[in-house]
Amino acid sequence: MLTRKQHELIRFIQTRLEESGVSPSFEEMKEALDLKSKSGVHRLISALEERGFIRRLPNRARALEVLKQPEDISAGKTAVRAAANSNTALTALKPALAAPREPANDVIELPLHGRIAAGVPIEALEGQATLPVPAALLGPGEHYALEVSGDSMIEAGILDGDFALIRRTNTARDGEIVVALVRGEEATLKYLRHEKGMVWLDPANSAYEPQIYRDSEVEVQGKLAGLLRRYH
Structure with a gap:
């Protein structure tokens, strides 16, 4: 009690x-x-x-x-901790927002679109690999995974080498962590913010400055739904 x-x-x-x-x-x-x-x-x-x-x-x-x-x-909310395989320990850093539709021991192969910068923007999303993810860790919608590169989001608990689970969407609210495609060729993971008619991509590391672009230069390609971490 x-x-x-x-x-x-x-x-x-x-x-x-x-x-x-x-x-x-x-x-x-x-x-x-x-x-x-x-x-x-x-x-x-x-x-x-x-x-x-x-x-x-x-x-x-x-x-x-x-x-x-x-x-x-606790009704309608589930905290999930599972492993995709015996060699990979997975930590859910953000809990699922709704009860999963599928059994917790089911595994889904998400498209793994290479590495995304949590620093300065790097290459756009690409790649044909997949990442096994417990189905119970995902909410509704279409998802894909990205491997995080860099340290600009460490104060949000997102570390270099983590796997970001992204719910595919082209809209997001200010304050949400998004995958932003910059000028059609560079992808980055940042907090989204609009100010003075510009799009601000804010890091979660005081050592980095916000990246500021015109609205036409930034396309939201998804928002963070969760993280997986591999312990070697």
Whole structure:
């Protein structure tokens, strides 16, 4: 049985993960729960971790994963952790937003369109390889996968060598992480933002500057639905 504050915290963490794919900071959690200090947040997180509701992802700042939710708020949402094969450990960094239509042990071969820059734009999407992905990790719609190259999205938990699972779409809202095709030839993974009549592709790394283009120069080709990470 969870306390009211524990319920509030796990609901807040889950909402932030669904919206941005990034865990809230301790300061944000403190303010959201109207706590007097961050030590109260630490105690709540430790209690939820001990009871198996969340876990902290090692070697990453602001990295929490919701493993399960209290029964009264878990309907229609599923946190999936699965492996595509015995040699690949896969971590779902962004939970599925709806209950999967297919059994969790089913595997789908997604088109793997080469590497995409999380730094400066590189080659456009291409390639004929595939990536096995647990079906339960994907929501509705058509998906494809890209291997991430670079470090400009590390503060969003997206690391070099990760596999980005992309839901194919040509529209996205400001603040969403998208695959942007720049000038018809270079693809990059960035936060989307519109300002002063221009398209801004924002990194999640303070060492990088935003990339700014005219609207006609940028085509959205999908938005981030999840990430897979291979541990060797």
